[in-house]
Amino acid sequence: MSINKYWILKAKQLNNAATPDELSELSLLSACMDADTRVDNGLHNIWHAQSYTSNELDRERWMMLLSARVPEISLQQPEVLSVKTRRSRKLVFLISLIIISLLTAGGALFFHFIRPVPAHEISAIRGTKTRATLPDGSVVNLNAGSRLLYQNDYGQKERHLLLSGEAFFDVSRIPDVPFAVTTGNITLRAYGSSSFNLCAYPEDNNISASLTEGCIQLIYMQPQGNTSVVLQSGQKIILHKDPQHPGMYQAQWSQIKHSAGEIQESAWKDNMLVVENERFEHLATRLERWYDVKIIFNNSLLRQLTFSSVSKGKNVQEMLSVLSRNSGKFSYIYNPTAKTVTIYAK
Structure with missing residues (x-):
């Protein structure tokens, strides 16, 4: 995976210039990197600050150090600097500072966070829906504008999926081989035979999970720290994105709804x-x-x-x-x- 690609998309997101497809790709790249959410939140908060000051000497030092330590991201990359505004220059400096801080504090630990690029992709472009059977026998329905990724070793020691968009899962029970879906900085784990709907479009203001059968665990961020909740059959949770704390959520609980014999949250697959x-x-x-x-x-x-x-x-x-x-x-x-x-x- 190109580290540079992640930061280019991140720059577009901060400038409110990213398309829905680019936001979807950024969400998946974020999950691949498995980076500390606090780093991303820190960049977001500084970017939207009312004022920011730095001197030319500081910027030059940081960029020289960045070029020496991370050749992939350098001053010679026109794609990062193509938007000739004060905000784009500030972003280059801030990205440099964050990456170098990670390198200085953790050395190779930064690159340890980067996972291999997922080898398999199932997608449903806008205007279509897709149904597929995974290598473990689990069945997934993808709603329009959604992507699902997984590795070659899926099903060996674990079953880990990356989702951007909306999907309904019928999970096969395989003891000792855990099933998990990651979307952004949220992870959902299924236990036993479970059927659930997960809606997580990057451009939406909330993420929802509804459980038809079985048991699932949801791990997400709140201002006070990581939160883990368990859903039982018939339950639904909506995670509202916290505008004051990017990457964090406020939870709202409810029950799945039935109308005319259809389950409201997953009727789309039919x-x-x-x-x-x-x-x-x-x-x-x-x-x-x-x-x-x-x-x-x-x-x-x-x-x-x-x-x-x-x-x-x-x-x-x-x-x-x-x-x-x-x-x-x-x-x-x-x-x-x-x-x-x-x-x-x-």
């Missing part, structure tokens, strides 16, 4: 849309992934519409027609060439 009091702007994000379209509201008030329904549609027109008929408050225009849907009030 091409069903089950919503309860969901705002149109949030629902639109899901539909954009499912059907690979861009939804545009020409009236901001329409974003606040809420829906409670069970719907099924082969394409975005069928799905929106059902929602439009149920609400009676909006119509839409679909442009198949541009892949856009414009929502307007009736």
Whole structure:
């Protein structure tokens, strides 16, 4: 894995210039690096600080040391410095300082954190869903815009997966071979035969796990430190990203919901849309992934519409027609060439 690639994507994220696909890749690279979350949080906090000062001599010293210790990241790399702004220069210096601090404090320990690049990938691009059987017999359904990675030695001593996006897992029971899914800095462990849904799109403001059968453990960060919780069948946890503490979460517990015989949290794998009091702007994000379209509201008030329904549609027109008929408050225009849907009030 290229260390440089990670920092380039990190720079784009801090500049709010990363695309959803780049955020997805950054999430997976972060899991591969297995780096200390405090380092990432420290960079985020300094970057967003109101003021920052450093002198030219300090910057020159740090960059010379960086170039000597980590040739992959140097002043000669135009891709890092291509954005000619004060913030990009500050980022180069801050990244240099953090990497050198890691090298100085831990030496080779920094590179010890870097895992081999996963050898296998299962993906579902926007507008598609994918179902696959893993080498251990476990079955995974991937929702649109999702990626799942694993190593060649999967199933030997452990079963470790990296997820970006949303997936439903039916885990096969294999004693003494633990099953774990990592997404960003969150790890989920399954025990015995378990069925669960994990939704973790990097661009979303929350991550959710819902357990249909079995037992799972979730390990995540809170301001007071690492937290480990156990879910039993029928339970759901939503981890809301803490805007004041990047990389940390606040938990909200609930039960999985049933509507018209469908489990709301995992109905997507059967091409069903089950919503309860969901705002149109949030629902639109899901539909954009499912059907690979861009939804545009020409009236901001329409974003606040809420829906409670069970719907099924082969394409975005069928799905929106059902929602439009149920609400009676909006119509839409679909442009198949541009892949856009414009929502307007009736």
